Amino acid sequence: MSTTTRLSELTGDYVLDTDRTRIGFVARHTMATRVRGEFGEFEGGAYLDGDDPSKSRVRLTIQAGSIRTRNAQRDDYLRRTFLHVDDHPALTFTSTGVKQTGGTSFEVTGALTIRGVSKLVTVDVELAGVEDDHGVRFKGGLTVNRNDWGVNWNAATTIMVSPTVTLELDVTAIRWAHSVR
DSSP: OOTTOOGGGGOEEEEEOTTSOEEEEEEEETTTEEEEEEEOOEEEEEEEOSSOGGGOEEEEEEEGGGEEOSOHHHHHHIIIIISOTTTOOEEEEEEEEEEEOSSSEEEEEEEEEETTEEEEEEEEEEEEEEETTTEEEEEEEEEEEGGGGTOOOOHHHHHHEEEEEEEEEEEEEEEOSSOOO
C-alpha cells in the first residue's frame, strides 16, 4: 500500500477485476505430492469502509465447474465426484464480519458454502496494494477441512488425499460507481 494512502480513502463499493484475480487451492495427494489448482470463473464485490472496517462486506461466487489442475481427467473427477457441480454449480462466500488485526491486515469471517453446506470460516487478508485511488489488491487465504462440507468420495480418498485444503486468494478489486450494498 502506498504510504500516502489512508484506509479512509478506500471507502466505497468495489467489484472484482476477474482478469487480475486468482483464486487457487493446494491439496496434498499421497505422501509427498501437492496438487495445485485454481478456479477460472467467479464474480464478487465488496463494500470497504476504511474508517470502520467492521462495516465492510464481501461477497464471492465461484463457478465450481471452472476448477483447473492442469489434468483434464482429474478436473472432471473433481467436478463430478467431489464438487457435484450438476447439483451445486457454485461455491459462495458471504462475509458476516470484518476485523482489523493490524495496520493493513484483517480477518474476514463469513459463510462458505460448498455442495449446499454452509460453514463459518475466517479468512486472513492483507491489503497488498492500492492503484491510482480506484483499485485495491488483497492477498490472503485459509485452510479448511474438505470433509466439513462433505467433499469426499470414499475411504481410499481419505488415505490418498489429505482432508485439509489451503485456499489462496490474490484479489484485485476496482472501485465501482454503483452501490453493491
